Amino acid sequence: MRFRALPVLLSVLLLGAATSFAATVKLLNVSYDPTRELYQEFNAAFAKHWKAKTGQDVEIQQSHGGSGKQARSVVDGLEADVVTLALAYDVDAVANGGLAPKNWQTRLPNNSAPYTSTIVFLVRKGNPKKIKDWDDLTKPGLQVITPNPKTSGGARWNYLAAWGYALRKYGNDPAKAKDFVQRLFKNVPILDTGARGSTITFVERGIGDVLIAWENEALLAVREIGKGQFQVVAPSLTILAEPPVTVVDKVANKHKTAAVAKAYLEYLYTPEGQEIAARNYYRPRNQQIAAKYAQQFPKVQLFTIDQVFGGWTKAQKEHFADGGIFDQISGAGR
């Protein structure tokens, strides 16, 4: 009996020593396509902030792809500590997979969307096809580049922005809106899986007359990727995109990274985080930072998904579910 406590103690010590061996904490941020540059800058800033605050090194890995595809990967086992996706529906999918609470959107300010963006047009310099508004995109012979709404969150924003415009134009007649969007998609020669893929198609491969894009992606193309070769056209009406973020609790708890993951997302709301978002052409929530960067964002009339579509769940079911309106449109159009 004299040694009875010893093996227990030794086992606990061995296990404890083994599990506490790692000194650097690692986070995986699973995000959508066009946020690469934003999070490269933000991750470096947060790592510095966290080290100064806690003395702990944090290494943040990024994963990017079409938002819907990324959400499915997380549900299927990609161990994301946080997700920063294109739309709330995709984060809902993660929550519905039991990885985060259903009320995830209430855990951070502004419905857990620390920055916003919108949908604009990117055209070639001089706007040779004289594209001014959504109507121009339905003209026969024009080539429109947009990703696949089945895989890309950005594409779903694009689609809904066009639909919202058509509803207003035709007095809320869904049949006419469907015809309008169908004519637009007849002009789409390629459906990339994500927004960054569509940018490559339009900017680097020189395909198409107009790219329907995230505002941040379009501004990045104009000012950095293809400087002097493109210009942004703001349509008369477009949609307010609110890309949300949340901690993937089940994974973060397993990795013991819940605290640092929460701090990571909260840091997006700080002046420094907001400034980084603005520098990467996302519209900041912070009014002071927004005023500072007001010049870089075109003034556009915006509607929200709740106002026109009754929220993401309804919009997803009606438009993007299997057999939904998009399937009908794309089937008919091809």
Place this chain on the structure above:
Amino acid sequence: MNRFGGWWLAALLLLLVAASPVRAWQDPAAQEPEEAQEEAQEPDQQTLEEKVQELDQKIRILERKDEIVQEAATEKAKTATSTTSGRDGFSLRSADGAYQLKIRGYVHLDGRFYQSDDERPATDTFILRRVRPIFEGTVFKIFDFRVMPDFGGGTTVLQDAYIDARFSPKIKLRAGKFKPPVGLERLQSATDILFVERGFPTNLVPNRDLGVQLFGDLARGNVSWALGVFNGVPDGGSGDLDNNDGKDYAARLFFQPFLADNGAWKGLGFGVAASTGDQEGTLTSTSLAGYRTPGQQTFFSYRSDGTAAGTVIADGERFRLSPQGHFYRGSFGLLAEYAISRQEVRRADVSAELENTAWQAEASWVFGGEPSFRAVSPKKPFDREAKTWGAFEIKARYGRLEIDDDTFPIFANLASAAEAAEEWGLGLNWYLNRNVRVYLDYERTQFEGGASSGDREDENVLLSRFQIAF
């Protein structure tokens, strides 16, 4: 006509003469065909330019579509499971390597043929010594598992069942049933040992036990360490259950200082292992073991008749120590180890601390390959058509096991249990390829005591093995 009338007429004529070519150049009749041709050409050129642009776009679109298909294929490949089969078995592997399943195994068909066994007849026999399928795998990148049952000898035994957590090469955690880190030859895989049966020191160290162990490699693999806590098993024993609260603690430190070099001393390894614990046996489970010859005949066992008066049991501290080492260079291989097993025992009211010792040295020379702790890989596998023969290995060993003098007569009967055994063996191994190997050993063991007439009859045995391992 006044004098100005002539001037006006002359000027008018001059103007008419001068103007006539201009009129001719401006004459619609002369001009129209040229203009009409140019005007007709302009739309054609525009159409051609548009057509070129249109074709260019079509080509670009086709190229991009192809690019997207290839990207999708690459993406799919990243998540596709790969299947491999080869000399190391069969495996399924997820694209990111985080999940793996390997199916391996080995079979040992042995032949034992005893010579001059008139006094103690032993049965000449073929035996399936080991039939071991092995299931190994990885889950969540860092967690490995291994399950290895054994159907050898017509019985089913679970030999290995453990999980490893690879936190880093320096520190890993193993939990389950596995080999405690004590005996060098015991730690060598059964497919890699030099002779058909392991030498005497393996009698004194644990075989397999249940427990938890931390282990790892330091200094680029130059130092291996292990530290664990186990239920505790008798010498040479395996266990699935514990019969007392005492536990064994085992540790091993092994150095291969030139492992990273490609020099002559690369194959040098030496170290020391030890275990200690407190074990109390019972009449039905004494926590003590007998010892066997290379021919697998028991030559020593403690007294046991099922009664308290006549049965020896473990009763107190157990301590094992094993200095060990190996050296492989070129075609030459050498492995040596020494083992001490000290155990407090009791028979009725009589107690003693007994210390048994064993050692062995075995050497080999390989033709057509290089020896190592992980067996021989032939340079040219056996192929009749190519007239290549694989690798051959000649081998020899010498070993001795001594029982503590105080064991006799109270704890063991000298008339049936030998107080020492000494063996030498010679043999030949034929490695047809990495998977197939044939052994042929001749072992001679001599005893001190162990028979009512004095020394037990020498054991002379011819051992053979056909091994297939993948």
